[in-house]
Amino acid sequence: MTRLKKLQVISYLAPNWFGFYEAVLAYLGRMLGLETQLKQGECDPLLDPLLLQDQLDLAFICGLPLIRYCQIVSDQLQPVVAPVMQAPRYQNRPIYFSDVIVNAASNLARFDDLAGTMLCYNDPGSNSGYNLLRHRLLQGRYPQPFFGKVVQSGSHQRSIRWVVEGRLDCAAIDSVVLEQELRDFPELSQHLRVVEILGPYPMPPLVAAQHLDTYLIQQLQLTLLQPDVELKTAMERVGVQRFAPVELAEYEAIAEIYNAALKAGYLTIS
Secondary structure (H helix, E strand, O other): OOOOOEEEEEEOOOHHHHHHHHHHHHHHHHHHOOEEEEEEOOOOHHHOHHHHOOOOOEEEOOHHHHHHHHHHOOOOEEEEEEEEEOOHHHOOOOEEEEEEEEEOOOOOOOHHHHOOOEEEEOOOOOHHHHHHHHHHHHHOOOOOOOOOEEEEOOOHHHHHHHHHHOOOOEEEEEHHHHHHHHHHOHHHHHHEEEEEEEEEEEOOOEEEEOOOOHHHHHHHHHHHOOOOHHHHHHHHHOOEEEEEEOOHHHHHHHHHHHHHHHHOOOOOOO
């Protein structure tokens, strides 16, 4: 295993977990003698030259861009682990949900009430914020357009704020991101109501580039399955119970609903 290399790591996930990812990498550094450099992704993973040119070593990434990327560039990214959340709804499995939220002061109480409302979403490459919501429209055989207005916010956290402020009516939010935002800003909870829960689907994983040494990838996985006290403290802060090994095949279900929507003509949320 090469110990002198600085691993280039990126997070394409919500910034409110960035500190946790720093703790994960610090732990790997302590245990494996690795030097790492972590940055927050600023664009769609499928448009990022660093990923497309195989210049990244590790990435925290949503399941949808992961499986789409692997369909384009096969065998370049290997899922290593995914977090298992503590809350009972996660069933001690590496899964998550998409919580459809509205302003608590509104009269919106169920999904059908969202017809004609103003929706905000984080980005079209998001499984929780876009793909699952589009799949819900397809499942329900709702006529298009369903929403009165659709606006891209750029992030889950901004979507949450826009719904709280009443700028837009609803949004589909990664359940883990929403729970962390409510831990960080508990006053937001009185302004939000969940009207629909979509999922579960496989949790966004930590992936490793296949250009890394196979032994190193195995050591990364084994090390994260046995966190030390310091990492466990960081895990507790974000509600993570443990890490679980995951495989690429587990994310095929996400690709299936993505492809089904496109085949049915649901090219966008509308």
